[in-house]
Amino acid sequence: MIRSLDNDTLLGLWERMARIRAFETRVGEIAAAKEVAGYLHTYSGQEAVACGVIPLLRDDDWFTSTYRNHGHAIARDIPLDEIAGEIYGKVTGVCGGKGGSMHVADQSRGMIGGMGIVAGGLPIATGAALASKYLGRDSVAVAFFGDGAVHQGAWHEALEFASLFQCPVVFVCENNLYAETTAVDYHLLAGSVSAMTGPYQIPSVQIDGMDVFAVRAATAAAFERARTGNGPSLIEAMTYRYGGQYEGDTQTYKPPTEVAYWRGQDPLLRFRSDTATRLGMATLDAIEQSVQVEVDAAFTAAEAAPWPDISEVTTDVYTPIA
Protein backbone atom coordinates (compact mmCIF):
# COMPACT_ATOMS: atom_id res chain seq x y z
CA MET A 1 0.00 0.00 0.00
CA ILE A 2 2.66 2.51 1.03
CA ARG A 3 4.68 1.83 -2.08
CA SER A 4 1.74 2.67 -4.33
CA LEU A 5 1.31 6.12 -2.74
CA ASP A 6 3.32 9.12 -3.89
CA ASN A 7 5.09 11.39 -1.44
CA ASP A 8 2.49 14.14 -1.63
CA THR A 9 -0.25 11.69 -0.64
CA LEU A 10 1.83 10.33 2.23
CA LEU A 11 2.61 13.82 3.48
CA GLY A 12 -1.08 14.73 3.19
CA LEU A 13 -2.01 11.80 5.42
CA TRP A 14 0.67 12.72 7.95
CA GLU A 15 -0.34 16.34 7.99
CA ARG A 16 -3.97 15.46 8.72
CA MET A 17 -3.09 12.97 11.45
CA ALA A 18 -0.69 15.41 13.08
CA ARG A 19 -3.27 18.19 12.77
CA ILE A 20 -5.93 16.11 14.52
CA ARG A 21 -3.54 15.15 17.34
CA ALA A 22 -2.43 18.73 17.92
CA PHE A 23 -6.00 20.01 17.72
CA GLU A 24 -7.43 17.44 20.11
CA THR A 25 -4.57 17.91 22.54
CA ARG A 26 -5.53 21.56 22.66
CA VAL A 27 -9.21 20.67 23.11
CA GLY A 28 -8.17 18.63 26.14
CA GLU A 29 -6.38 21.68 27.53
CA ILE A 30 -9.29 24.07 27.06
CA ALA A 31 -11.62 21.49 28.61
CA ALA A 32 -9.35 21.15 31.64
CA ALA A 33 -9.24 24.93 31.92
CA LYS A 34 -13.06 25.00 31.63
CA GLU A 35 -12.90 27.51 28.80
CA VAL A 36 -15.82 25.89 27.00
CA ALA A 37 -19.11 24.78 28.53
CA GLY A 38 -20.61 21.38 27.81
CA TYR A 39 -19.16 17.98 26.97
CA LEU A 40 -16.15 17.62 24.68
CA HIS A 41 -15.21 14.28 23.11
CA THR A 42 -11.70 14.00 21.71
CA TYR A 43 -10.40 11.79 18.91
CA SER A 44 -6.73 11.33 19.88
CA GLY A 45 -5.61 7.76 19.25
CA GLN A 46 -8.12 7.16 16.45
CA GLU A 47 -6.47 9.39 13.80
CA ALA A 48 -5.66 6.54 11.43
CA VAL A 49 -9.35 5.76 10.92
CA ALA A 50 -10.50 9.24 9.87
CA CYS A 51 -7.37 9.76 7.79
CA GLY A 52 -7.57 6.32 6.20
CA VAL A 53 -11.19 6.78 5.12
CA ILE A 54 -12.02 10.43 4.55
CA PRO A 55 -9.34 11.53 2.07
CA LEU A 56 -10.75 8.88 -0.30
CA LEU A 57 -14.14 10.62 -0.36
CA ARG A 58 -14.97 12.60 -3.48
CA ASP A 59 -16.67 16.00 -3.49
CA ASP A 60 -20.03 14.38 -4.26
CA ASP A 61 -19.84 11.81 -1.45
CA TRP A 62 -21.53 12.04 1.96
CA PHE A 63 -20.76 10.98 5.49
CA THR A 64 -22.30 11.04 8.93
CA SER A 65 -20.25 11.31 12.08
CA THR A 66 -20.78 11.01 15.80
CA TYR A 67 -20.36 13.27 18.80
CA ARG A 68 -16.62 12.45 18.49
CA ASN A 69 -16.46 14.34 15.22
CA HIS A 70 -13.57 16.84 15.35
CA GLY A 71 -11.18 14.33 13.77
CA HIS A 72 -13.56 13.61 10.92
CA ALA A 73 -14.03 17.32 10.24
CA ILE A 74 -10.27 17.91 10.22
CA ALA A 75 -9.64 14.92 7.95
CA ARG A 76 -12.22 16.43 5.58
CA ASP A 77 -10.15 19.63 5.50
CA ILE A 78 -12.71 21.86 7.17
CA PRO A 79 -10.58 24.85 8.24
CA LEU A 80 -9.42 24.65 11.86
CA ASP A 81 -10.70 28.17 12.52
CA GLU A 82 -14.22 27.00 11.68
CA ILE A 83 -14.01 23.87 13.85
CA ALA A 84 -12.49 25.66 16.84
CA GLY A 85 -15.00 28.48 16.40
CA GLU A 86 -17.84 25.94 16.44
CA ILE A 87 -16.54 24.31 19.63
CA TYR A 88 -16.46 27.72 21.30
CA GLY A 89 -19.93 28.54 19.91
CA LYS A 90 -18.67 31.62 18.11
CA VAL A 91 -19.86 33.22 14.86
CA THR A 92 -16.72 31.99 13.10
CA GLY A 93 -17.81 28.37 13.63
CA VAL A 94 -18.65 26.20 10.65
CA CYS A 95 -22.32 26.34 11.76
CA GLY A 96 -22.06 29.86 13.17
CA GLY A 97 -21.76 28.51 16.69
CA LYS A 98 -25.15 26.78 16.66
CA GLY A 99 -24.10 23.15 16.45
CA GLY A 100 -21.24 23.12 18.93
CA SER A 101 -18.59 20.48 19.47
CA MET A 102 -20.86 17.52 18.76
CA HIS A 103 -22.60 18.73 15.60
CA VAL A 104 -20.02 19.91 13.10
CA ALA A 105 -21.81 19.90 9.74
CA ASP A 106 -20.68 21.21 6.37
CA GLN A 107 -22.84 20.63 3.32
CA SER A 108 -20.11 21.82 0.94
CA ARG A 109 -17.92 18.95 2.11
CA GLY A 110 -20.60 16.29 2.38
CA MET A 111 -20.38 16.20 6.16
CA ILE A 112 -24.00 15.70 7.24
CA GLY A 113 -22.70 16.17 10.71
CA GLY A 114 -22.01 14.75 14.06
CA MET A 115 -25.10 12.98 15.37
CA GLY A 116 -25.40 13.24 19.12
CA ILE A 117 -27.41 10.03 19.44
CA VAL A 118 -25.53 6.75 19.14
CA ALA A 119 -26.24 5.02 15.77
CA GLY A 120 -28.32 8.00 14.64
CA GLY A 121 -26.19 8.53 11.55
CA LEU A 122 -26.44 5.03 10.08
CA PRO A 123 -29.98 5.24 8.65
CA ILE A 124 -29.24 8.76 7.38
CA ALA A 125 -26.09 7.76 5.48
CA THR A 126 -28.02 4.78 4.12
CA GLY A 127 -30.71 7.11 2.82
CA ALA A 128 -28.16 9.47 1.27
CA ALA A 129 -26.66 6.43 -0.47
CA LEU A 130 -30.09 5.25 -1.62
CA ALA A 131 -30.71 8.68 -3.13
CA SER A 132 -27.38 8.53 -4.98
CA LYS A 133 -28.37 5.16 -6.39
CA TYR A 134 -31.79 6.49 -7.37
CA LEU A 135 -30.19 9.52 -9.06
CA GLY A 136 -27.85 7.27 -11.03
CA ARG A 137 -24.71 8.64 -9.43
CA ASP A 138 -21.72 6.57 -8.35
CA SER A 139 -21.15 8.50 -5.15
CA VAL A 140 -20.95 6.75 -1.79
CA ALA A 141 -21.99 7.54 1.76
CA VAL A 142 -20.06 6.60 4.89
CA ALA A 143 -21.46 6.23 8.38
CA PHE A 144 -18.92 6.36 11.19
CA PHE A 145 -19.98 4.79 14.47
CA GLY A 146 -18.52 3.26 17.60
CA ASP A 147 -18.69 -0.24 19.03
CA GLY A 148 -21.55 0.81 21.32
CA ALA A 149 -23.81 1.60 18.36
CA VAL A 150 -24.52 -2.05 17.56
CA HIS A 151 -26.94 -2.21 20.46
CA GLN A 152 -29.23 0.41 18.99
CA GLY A 153 -32.19 -0.59 16.85
CA ALA A 154 -31.20 2.03 14.30
CA TRP A 155 -27.95 0.12 13.65
CA HIS A 156 -29.84 -3.00 12.67
CA GLU A 157 -32.48 -1.12 10.73
CA ALA A 158 -29.81 0.67 8.71
CA LEU A 159 -27.99 -2.56 7.86
CA GLU A 160 -31.26 -4.16 6.85
CA PHE A 161 -32.17 -1.25 4.58
CA ALA A 162 -28.67 -1.00 3.11
CA SER A 163 -28.61 -4.65 2.17
CA LEU A 164 -32.23 -4.89 1.01
CA PHE A 165 -31.86 -1.88 -1.29
CA GLN A 166 -28.16 -2.51 -2.08
CA CYS A 167 -27.20 1.01 -1.09
CA PRO A 168 -23.71 2.32 -1.88
CA VAL A 169 -22.94 2.88 1.80
CA VAL A 170 -19.87 1.94 3.82
CA PHE A 171 -20.33 1.46 7.55
CA VAL A 172 -17.11 2.28 9.40
CA CYS A 173 -16.95 1.10 12.99
CA GLU A 174 -14.31 2.74 15.13
CA ASN A 175 -14.05 0.01 17.73
CA ASN A 176 -12.15 1.87 20.44
CA LEU A 177 -12.93 -0.84 23.01
CA TYR A 178 -15.39 1.24 25.01
CA ALA A 179 -19.07 2.11 24.67
CA GLU A 180 -19.02 5.27 26.73
CA THR A 181 -17.18 3.78 29.72
CA THR A 182 -18.25 0.14 29.31
CA ALA A 183 -15.72 -2.27 27.82
CA VAL A 184 -16.37 -4.36 24.70
CA ASP A 185 -15.38 -7.46 26.70
CA TYR A 186 -18.55 -6.87 28.68
CA HIS A 187 -20.98 -5.48 26.14
CA LEU A 188 -20.11 -6.91 22.74
CA LEU A 189 -21.68 -10.36 22.89
CA ALA A 190 -20.82 -11.23 19.30
CA GLY A 191 -17.12 -10.76 20.10
CA SER A 192 -16.70 -8.34 17.23
CA VAL A 193 -18.80 -5.92 15.20
CA SER A 194 -17.68 -7.49 11.95
CA ALA A 195 -19.17 -10.79 13.12
CA MET A 196 -22.61 -9.18 13.25
CA THR A 197 -23.15 -8.45 9.55
CA GLY A 198 -23.53 -12.02 8.34
CA PRO A 199 -27.30 -12.30 8.73
CA TYR A 200 -27.66 -9.04 6.80
CA GLN A 201 -25.53 -10.44 3.99
CA ILE A 202 -23.17 -7.51 4.24
CA PRO A 203 -19.47 -8.30 3.79
CA SER A 204 -17.28 -7.07 6.61
CA VAL A 205 -13.64 -6.93 7.53
CA GLN A 206 -11.87 -6.34 10.82
CA ILE A 207 -8.67 -4.38 10.39
CA ASP A 208 -5.86 -2.73 12.33
CA GLY A 209 -7.30 0.73 12.92
CA MET A 210 -3.98 2.10 14.16
CA ASP A 211 -2.48 1.60 10.69
CA VAL A 212 -3.64 4.31 8.31
CA PHE A 213 -2.54 2.26 5.32
CA ALA A 214 -4.62 -0.73 6.36
CA VAL A 215 -7.62 1.54 6.79
CA ARG A 216 -7.02 3.15 3.43
CA ALA A 217 -6.71 -0.20 1.67
CA ALA A 218 -9.94 -1.52 3.22
CA THR A 219 -11.74 1.73 2.39
CA ALA A 220 -10.57 1.72 -1.21
CA ALA A 221 -11.96 -1.80 -1.63
CA ALA A 222 -15.26 -0.87 0.06
CA PHE A 223 -15.67 2.29 -2.04
CA GLU A 224 -14.91 0.39 -5.24
CA ARG A 225 -17.55 -2.14 -4.29
CA ALA A 226 -20.11 0.57 -3.54
CA ARG A 227 -19.36 2.71 -6.59
CA THR A 228 -19.68 -0.22 -8.97
CA GLY A 229 -23.13 -1.17 -7.75
CA ASN A 230 -22.14 -4.04 -5.50
CA GLY A 231 -23.77 -2.72 -2.37
CA PRO A 232 -22.85 -1.99 1.21
CA SER A 233 -19.98 -3.24 3.32
CA LEU A 234 -18.66 -2.76 6.81
CA ILE A 235 -15.18 -2.03 8.12
CA GLU A 236 -14.38 -2.62 11.77
CA ALA A 237 -11.26 -0.65 12.59
CA MET A 238 -9.71 -1.72 15.89
CA THR A 239 -8.48 1.42 17.56
CA TYR A 240 -8.14 3.09 20.93
CA ARG A 241 -9.50 6.21 22.53
CA TYR A 242 -6.71 7.96 24.46
CA GLY A 243 -9.13 10.27 26.21
CA GLY A 244 -12.18 9.36 28.21
CA GLN A 245 -15.73 9.17 26.94
CA TYR A 246 -15.64 12.92 27.50
CA GLU A 247 -12.97 15.31 28.70
CA GLY A 248 -12.94 15.11 32.48
CA ASP A 249 -13.75 11.39 32.53
CA THR A 250 -11.38 9.90 35.14
CA GLN A 251 -10.99 6.69 33.11
CA THR A 252 -10.51 4.48 36.15
CA TYR A 253 -12.02 1.65 34.12
CA LYS A 254 -8.99 1.37 31.81
CA PRO A 255 -6.30 -1.15 32.86
CA PRO A 256 -2.82 0.46 32.76
CA THR A 257 -1.41 -2.46 30.78
CA GLU A 258 -4.07 -1.93 28.13
CA VAL A 259 -3.25 1.76 27.88
CA ALA A 260 0.45 0.99 27.57
CA TYR A 261 -0.17 -1.57 24.83
CA TRP A 262 -2.25 0.78 22.71
CA ARG A 263 0.07 3.73 23.25
CA GLY A 264 2.70 1.47 21.75
CA GLN A 265 0.46 1.12 18.68
CA ASP A 266 0.07 4.89 18.32
CA PRO A 267 -1.00 5.68 14.74
CA LEU A 268 1.43 8.60 14.44
CA LEU A 269 4.35 6.51 15.72
CA ARG A 270 3.37 3.72 13.35
CA PHE A 271 3.27 6.15 10.45
CA ARG A 272 6.69 7.50 11.33
CA SER A 273 8.26 4.07 11.52
CA ASP A 274 6.62 3.06 8.23
CA THR A 275 7.67 6.16 6.30
CA ALA A 276 10.65 7.79 8.02
CA THR A 277 13.24 6.34 5.67
CA ARG A 278 11.38 7.55 2.65
CA LEU A 279 10.12 10.91 3.87
CA GLY A 280 12.78 11.79 6.42
CA MET A 281 12.18 12.51 10.11
CA ALA A 282 13.00 16.17 9.61
CA THR A 283 10.18 16.57 7.09
CA LEU A 284 7.69 14.90 9.43
CA ASP A 285 8.88 17.03 12.36
CA ALA A 286 8.52 20.19 10.31
CA ILE A 287 4.92 19.33 9.46
CA GLU A 288 4.15 18.67 13.11
CA GLN A 289 5.51 22.08 13.95
CA SER A 290 3.56 23.83 11.22
CA VAL A 291 0.24 22.25 12.21
CA GLN A 292 0.91 23.25 15.80
CA VAL A 293 1.17 26.85 14.60
CA GLU A 294 -2.16 26.43 12.74
CA VAL A 295 -3.82 25.01 15.84
CA ASP A 296 -2.49 27.80 18.05
CA ALA A 297 -3.78 30.39 15.61
CA ALA A 298 -7.19 28.68 15.31
CA PHE A 299 -7.78 28.62 19.05
CA THR A 300 -6.51 32.15 19.54
CA ALA A 301 -8.91 33.29 16.82
CA ALA A 302 -11.80 31.29 18.27
CA GLU A 303 -11.26 32.72 21.71
CA ALA A 304 -11.19 36.26 20.32
CA ALA A 305 -14.12 35.81 17.90
CA PRO A 306 -17.48 37.40 18.70
CA TRP A 307 -20.44 35.48 20.04
CA PRO A 308 -23.46 35.14 17.78
CA ASP A 309 -26.07 37.78 18.45
CA ILE A 310 -28.46 36.51 21.12
CA SER A 311 -31.32 36.97 18.63
CA GLU A 312 -29.91 33.97 16.72
CA VAL A 313 -31.26 31.68 19.41
CA THR A 314 -34.62 31.77 17.66
CA THR A 315 -33.48 31.79 14.03
CA ASP A 316 -32.88 28.88 11.67
CA VAL A 317 -35.64 26.74 13.12
CA TYR A 318 -37.76 27.16 9.99
CA THR A 319 -37.08 28.52 6.53
CA PRO A 320 -38.24 32.15 6.52
CA ILE A 321 -41.36 32.70 4.44
CA ALA A 322 -40.60 35.20 1.69
Next chain:
Amino acid sequence: MTEMNIAQAVNAGLATALEDERVVLIGEDVGTTGGVFRVSDGLLARFGPERVIDTPVAESGIVGAAFGMAINGLKPIVEIQFMGFTYPGFDQIISHVARIRNRSRHRFTAPMVIRIPYGAGIGAAEHHSESAEVIYAHTPGLKVVVPSTPYDAKGLLLAAVEDPDPVVFLEPIRMYRAIREDVPDEPYTVPIGVAELVEEGDDVTLIGYGAMMKEIGAAFELLTASGVSVEVIDVRSLVPLDTETIIESIRKTGRAVVVQEAPRTAGFGAEIVAQIQEHALFSLEAPVERVTGWDTIVPLRRAEKHYMPSTEDIVQAAHRTLLS
Protein backbone atom coordinates in the same frame (compact mmCIF):
# COMPACT_ATOMS: atom_id res chain seq x y z
CA MET B 1 -63.33 18.29 -10.61
CA THR B 2 -63.83 14.79 -9.32
CA GLU B 3 -65.90 13.85 -6.30
CA MET B 4 -63.73 11.94 -3.86
CA ASN B 5 -63.14 11.10 -0.21
CA ILE B 6 -60.07 11.99 1.86
CA ALA B 7 -58.26 8.72 1.09
CA GLN B 8 -58.77 9.30 -2.62
CA ALA B 9 -57.77 12.96 -2.31
CA VAL B 10 -54.50 12.03 -0.58
CA ASN B 11 -53.95 9.42 -3.28
CA ALA B 12 -54.52 12.06 -5.95
CA GLY B 13 -52.16 14.43 -4.14
CA LEU B 14 -49.49 11.74 -3.96
CA ALA B 15 -49.86 11.00 -7.66
CA THR B 16 -49.52 14.70 -8.47
CA ALA B 17 -46.48 15.04 -6.20
CA LEU B 18 -44.84 11.98 -7.76
CA GLU B 19 -44.88 13.70 -11.15
CA ASP B 20 -41.77 15.41 -9.77
CA GLU B 21 -39.00 12.83 -10.05
CA ARG B 22 -37.39 14.03 -6.84
CA VAL B 23 -40.42 12.81 -4.91
CA VAL B 24 -40.48 9.25 -3.58
CA LEU B 25 -43.02 7.54 -1.33
CA ILE B 26 -41.50 5.27 1.30
CA GLY B 27 -43.05 3.19 4.05
CA GLU B 28 -44.43 -0.13 5.21
CA ASP B 29 -46.76 -1.78 2.67
CA VAL B 30 -47.12 1.40 0.60
CA GLY B 31 -46.28 -0.36 -2.66
CA THR B 32 -47.67 -3.80 -3.35
CA THR B 33 -50.53 -3.49 -0.88
CA GLY B 34 -51.21 0.18 -1.56
CA GLY B 35 -50.85 1.08 2.10
CA VAL B 36 -52.67 -0.17 5.18
CA PHE B 37 -55.57 2.19 4.35
CA ARG B 38 -55.08 1.77 0.57
CA VAL B 39 -54.18 5.44 0.33
CA SER B 40 -51.31 4.71 -2.08
CA ASP B 41 -53.35 2.27 -4.15
CA GLY B 42 -52.13 2.05 -7.74
CA LEU B 43 -49.07 4.23 -7.26
CA LEU B 44 -46.56 1.37 -7.43
CA ALA B 45 -47.90 0.29 -10.81
CA ARG B 46 -47.80 3.84 -12.06
CA PHE B 47 -44.43 5.02 -10.70
CA GLY B 48 -42.43 1.82 -10.09
CA PRO B 49 -40.62 0.31 -7.10
CA GLU B 50 -37.83 2.91 -7.08
CA ARG B 51 -40.42 5.66 -6.47
CA VAL B 52 -42.90 3.81 -4.28
CA ILE B 53 -40.75 1.88 -1.85
CA ASP B 54 -41.93 -0.95 0.38
CA THR B 55 -39.75 -1.10 3.48
CA PRO B 56 -39.09 -3.40 6.42
CA VAL B 57 -41.15 -2.72 9.55
CA ALA B 58 -38.52 -0.36 10.92
CA GLU B 59 -39.64 3.20 11.57
CA SER B 60 -36.27 4.54 12.63
CA GLY B 61 -34.80 3.13 9.44
CA ILE B 62 -37.64 4.54 7.33
CA VAL B 63 -37.47 8.07 8.71
CA GLY B 64 -33.65 8.08 8.85
CA ALA B 65 -33.30 6.83 5.30
CA ALA B 66 -35.86 9.37 4.08
CA PHE B 67 -33.93 12.09 5.88
CA GLY B 68 -30.71 11.01 4.15
CA MET B 69 -32.55 11.08 0.82
CA ALA B 70 -33.78 14.61 1.57
CA ILE B 71 -30.22 15.68 2.37
CA ASN B 72 -29.11 14.27 -0.97
CA GLY B 73 -31.57 16.16 -3.15
CA LEU B 74 -34.80 14.15 -3.04
CA LYS B 75 -38.19 15.06 -1.56
CA PRO B 76 -39.33 11.93 0.26
CA ILE B 77 -42.85 11.36 1.51
CA VAL B 78 -42.83 8.92 4.41
CA GLU B 79 -45.88 6.95 5.48
CA ILE B 80 -45.91 5.70 9.07
CA GLN B 81 -48.88 3.36 9.33
CA PHE B 82 -50.33 4.59 12.62
CA MET B 83 -49.53 7.38 15.07
CA GLY B 84 -48.42 4.83 17.67
CA PHE B 85 -45.89 3.43 15.23
CA THR B 86 -44.04 6.74 15.07
CA TYR B 87 -42.59 6.15 18.53
CA PRO B 88 -39.85 3.76 17.32
CA GLY B 89 -38.92 6.52 14.87
CA PHE B 90 -38.86 9.29 17.48
CA ASP B 91 -35.08 9.57 17.54
CA GLN B 92 -34.84 10.26 13.84
CA ILE B 93 -37.82 12.64 13.77
CA ILE B 94 -37.01 14.62 16.89
CA SER B 95 -33.23 14.34 17.29
CA HIS B 96 -32.21 14.65 13.65
CA VAL B 97 -34.89 15.67 11.12
CA ALA B 98 -36.34 18.50 13.21
CA ARG B 99 -32.97 19.89 14.30
CA ILE B 100 -30.72 19.80 11.27
CA ARG B 101 -31.65 23.26 10.02
CA ASN B 102 -31.04 25.01 13.31
CA ARG B 103 -27.99 23.09 14.37
CA SER B 104 -26.30 23.54 10.99
CA ARG B 105 -27.32 27.19 10.81
CA HIS B 106 -29.39 26.35 7.72
CA ARG B 107 -26.52 24.71 5.89
CA PHE B 108 -28.85 21.72 5.73
CA THR B 109 -32.62 21.47 5.51
CA ALA B 110 -34.88 18.43 5.50
CA PRO B 111 -37.53 18.91 2.82
CA MET B 112 -39.67 15.86 3.60
CA VAL B 113 -43.22 14.95 4.55
CA ILE B 114 -44.10 12.44 7.25
CA ARG B 115 -47.65 11.20 6.66
CA ILE B 116 -49.32 9.70 9.70
CA PRO B 117 -52.84 8.24 9.83
CA TYR B 118 -53.97 9.11 13.34
CA GLY B 119 -56.85 9.08 15.77
CA ALA B 120 -59.49 6.66 16.97
CA GLY B 121 -62.64 5.43 15.31
CA ILE B 122 -61.73 2.01 13.96
CA GLY B 123 -61.91 0.21 17.29
CA ALA B 124 -58.29 -0.86 17.26
CA ALA B 125 -57.18 0.71 20.56
CA GLU B 126 -54.00 2.40 21.63
CA HIS B 127 -51.18 2.38 19.03
CA HIS B 128 -53.64 2.25 16.15
CA SER B 129 -55.92 4.93 17.56
CA GLU B 130 -54.09 7.68 19.34
CA SER B 131 -53.67 11.39 18.77
CA ALA B 132 -50.13 12.38 19.72
CA GLU B 133 -50.06 15.48 17.52
CA VAL B 134 -49.00 17.70 20.39
CA ILE B 135 -45.65 15.88 20.67
CA TYR B 136 -44.80 16.95 17.14
CA ALA B 137 -46.32 20.40 17.57
CA HIS B 138 -44.09 20.78 20.63
CA THR B 139 -40.94 19.91 18.64
CA PRO B 140 -39.27 23.00 17.16
CA GLY B 141 -38.35 22.51 13.52
CA LEU B 142 -41.44 20.53 12.52
CA LYS B 143 -44.57 21.88 10.89
CA VAL B 144 -47.80 20.01 11.64
CA VAL B 145 -50.92 20.03 9.47
CA VAL B 146 -54.23 18.17 9.77
CA PRO B 147 -56.77 18.20 6.93
CA SER B 148 -60.40 17.39 7.66
CA THR B 149 -61.80 17.58 4.10
CA PRO B 150 -60.85 16.01 0.77
CA TYR B 151 -60.10 19.44 -0.73
CA ASP B 152 -57.72 20.35 2.10
CA ALA B 153 -56.16 16.89 2.10
CA LYS B 154 -54.89 17.24 -1.45
CA GLY B 155 -54.04 20.94 -1.17
CA LEU B 156 -52.22 20.68 2.14
CA LEU B 157 -50.31 17.60 0.99
CA LEU B 158 -49.02 19.42 -2.08
CA ALA B 159 -48.14 22.44 0.07
CA ALA B 160 -46.27 20.12 2.45
CA VAL B 161 -44.30 18.59 -0.43
CA GLU B 162 -43.38 22.08 -1.67
CA ASP B 163 -42.35 23.23 1.81
CA PRO B 164 -38.58 23.45 2.41
CA ASP B 165 -38.95 22.18 6.00
CA PRO B 166 -40.12 18.83 7.39
CA VAL B 167 -43.91 18.63 7.63
CA VAL B 168 -45.86 16.14 9.74
CA PHE B 169 -49.05 15.48 7.76
CA LEU B 170 -51.78 13.93 9.90
CA GLU B 171 -54.59 11.98 8.28
CA PRO B 172 -57.69 11.42 10.47
CA ILE B 173 -58.34 7.70 10.05
CA ARG B 174 -62.08 7.73 10.60
CA MET B 175 -62.53 10.60 8.14
CA TYR B 176 -60.76 8.76 5.27
CA ARG B 177 -64.05 7.64 3.75
CA ALA B 178 -66.56 9.61 5.83
CA ILE B 179 -67.20 12.49 3.46
CA ARG B 180 -66.99 13.21 -0.25
CA GLU B 181 -66.65 16.47 -2.09
CA ASP B 182 -65.46 17.86 -5.40
CA VAL B 183 -61.69 18.13 -5.64
CA PRO B 184 -59.93 19.88 -8.53
CA ASP B 185 -58.06 17.51 -10.85
CA GLU B 186 -55.30 20.02 -11.45
CA PRO B 187 -52.53 20.72 -8.85
CA TYR B 188 -53.28 23.35 -6.19
CA THR B 189 -52.06 24.10 -2.68
CA VAL B 190 -53.78 25.05 0.55
CA PRO B 191 -51.34 27.31 2.40
CA ILE B 192 -49.79 25.95 5.59
CA GLY B 193 -50.43 28.22 8.56
CA VAL B 194 -53.90 29.42 7.56
CA ALA B 195 -56.99 28.30 9.46
CA GLU B 196 -60.35 28.03 7.72
CA LEU B 197 -63.38 29.96 8.91
CA VAL B 198 -65.92 27.23 8.16
CA GLU B 199 -69.05 28.94 9.48
CA GLU B 200 -69.68 32.51 10.53
CA GLY B 201 -71.70 33.34 13.65
CA ASP B 202 -71.89 35.74 16.56
CA ASP B 203 -72.50 33.89 19.85
CA VAL B 204 -69.79 31.23 20.26
CA THR B 205 -66.76 29.90 18.34
CA LEU B 206 -66.14 26.18 17.98
CA ILE B 207 -62.46 25.45 17.27
CA GLY B 208 -61.00 22.09 16.26
CA TYR B 209 -59.17 20.04 13.65
CA GLY B 210 -59.08 16.62 12.05
CA ALA B 211 -61.78 14.10 12.88
CA MET B 212 -63.28 16.43 15.49
CA MET B 213 -64.52 18.67 12.67
CA LYS B 214 -67.21 16.06 12.00
CA GLU B 215 -68.49 16.30 15.59
CA ILE B 216 -68.17 20.07 15.48
CA GLY B 217 -70.20 20.13 12.26
CA ALA B 218 -72.98 18.12 13.90
CA ALA B 219 -72.87 20.36 16.99
CA PHE B 220 -73.13 23.39 14.71
CA GLU B 221 -76.35 22.01 13.20
CA LEU B 222 -77.93 21.31 16.61
CA LEU B 223 -76.90 24.63 18.12
CA THR B 224 -78.06 26.57 15.05
CA ALA B 225 -81.40 24.76 15.17
CA SER B 226 -81.80 25.86 18.78
CA GLY B 227 -81.21 29.46 17.81
CA VAL B 228 -77.54 29.91 18.68
CA SER B 229 -75.36 31.75 16.16
CA VAL B 230 -72.20 29.63 15.89
CA GLU B 231 -68.82 30.35 14.31
CA VAL B 232 -66.64 27.37 13.35
CA ILE B 233 -62.87 27.33 12.78
CA ASP B 234 -60.94 24.42 11.34
CA VAL B 235 -57.39 25.06 12.57
CA ARG B 236 -55.90 22.83 9.79
CA SER B 237 -52.34 23.85 10.67
CA LEU B 238 -51.14 23.37 14.25
CA VAL B 239 -47.64 24.67 13.45
CA PRO B 240 -47.55 27.39 12.41
CA LEU B 241 -50.84 28.26 14.10
CA ASP B 242 -53.09 30.91 12.57
CA THR B 243 -53.64 32.75 15.84
CA GLU B 244 -55.03 35.77 14.03
CA THR B 245 -58.14 34.00 12.70
CA ILE B 246 -58.85 32.54 16.14
CA ILE B 247 -58.39 35.82 18.00
CA GLU B 248 -60.44 37.78 15.51
CA SER B 249 -63.29 35.34 16.01
CA ILE B 250 -63.11 35.47 19.82
CA ARG B 251 -63.14 39.28 19.72
CA LYS B 252 -66.46 38.96 17.90
CA THR B 253 -68.15 36.09 19.77
CA GLY B 254 -66.52 36.38 23.21
CA ARG B 255 -67.03 32.64 23.76
CA ALA B 256 -65.06 29.58 22.65
CA VAL B 257 -65.13 25.79 22.80
CA VAL B 258 -61.82 24.14 21.88
CA VAL B 259 -62.14 20.51 20.80
CA GLN B 260 -59.45 17.86 20.61
CA GLU B 261 -59.62 14.09 20.46
CA ALA B 262 -56.29 13.74 22.30
CA PRO B 263 -56.00 13.32 26.09
CA ARG B 264 -56.83 16.47 27.99
CA THR B 265 -53.67 17.35 29.89
CA ALA B 266 -51.18 19.49 27.96
CA GLY B 267 -52.99 18.82 24.71
CA PHE B 268 -52.88 21.14 21.72
CA GLY B 269 -56.19 22.67 22.84
CA ALA B 270 -54.37 24.09 25.85
CA GLU B 271 -52.12 26.01 23.48
CA ILE B 272 -55.16 27.48 21.71
CA VAL B 273 -56.68 28.46 25.08
CA ALA B 274 -53.41 30.10 26.09
CA GLN B 275 -53.32 32.09 22.86
CA ILE B 276 -56.88 33.27 23.47
CA GLN B 277 -56.17 34.45 27.01
CA GLU B 278 -52.97 36.18 25.92
CA HIS B 279 -54.56 38.07 23.07
CA ALA B 280 -58.29 38.30 23.75
CA LEU B 281 -58.83 37.99 27.50
CA PHE B 282 -60.92 41.13 27.76
CA SER B 283 -63.16 40.06 24.90
CA LEU B 284 -64.18 36.90 26.74
CA GLU B 285 -67.71 36.68 28.12
CA ALA B 286 -67.13 33.23 29.64
CA PRO B 287 -64.31 30.84 30.49
CA VAL B 288 -63.04 28.99 27.40
CA GLU B 289 -64.35 25.42 27.37
CA ARG B 290 -62.25 22.41 26.40
CA VAL B 291 -63.82 19.23 25.04
CA THR B 292 -61.19 16.50 24.93
CA GLY B 293 -60.43 12.82 25.20
CA TRP B 294 -59.68 11.37 28.62
CA ASP B 295 -56.25 11.23 30.22
CA THR B 296 -55.91 7.56 29.43
CA ILE B 297 -54.85 5.14 26.72
CA VAL B 298 -57.40 4.84 23.90
CA PRO B 299 -59.49 1.79 24.93
CA LEU B 300 -60.75 -1.23 23.02
CA ARG B 301 -63.78 -0.97 20.76
CA ARG B 302 -66.54 -1.35 23.38
CA ALA B 303 -65.38 1.74 25.28
CA GLU B 304 -64.04 3.75 22.37
CA LYS B 305 -67.23 5.75 21.99
CA HIS B 306 -67.01 6.67 25.65
CA TYR B 307 -63.46 7.91 25.11
CA MET B 308 -64.21 10.04 22.05
CA PRO B 309 -65.53 13.56 22.46
CA SER B 310 -69.10 13.54 21.14
CA THR B 311 -71.39 16.01 19.44
CA GLU B 312 -73.38 16.18 22.67
CA ASP B 313 -70.25 17.05 24.70
CA ILE B 314 -69.59 19.98 22.35
CA VAL B 315 -73.21 21.19 22.43
CA GLN B 316 -73.22 21.13 26.23
CA ALA B 317 -69.90 22.96 26.43
CA ALA B 318 -71.24 25.64 24.09
CA HIS B 319 -74.33 26.04 26.26
CA ARG B 320 -72.13 26.40 29.36
CA THR B 321 -70.32 29.33 27.74
CA LEU B 322 -73.70 30.88 26.92
CA LEU B 323 -74.78 30.84 30.58
CA SER B 324 -72.34 33.64 31.33
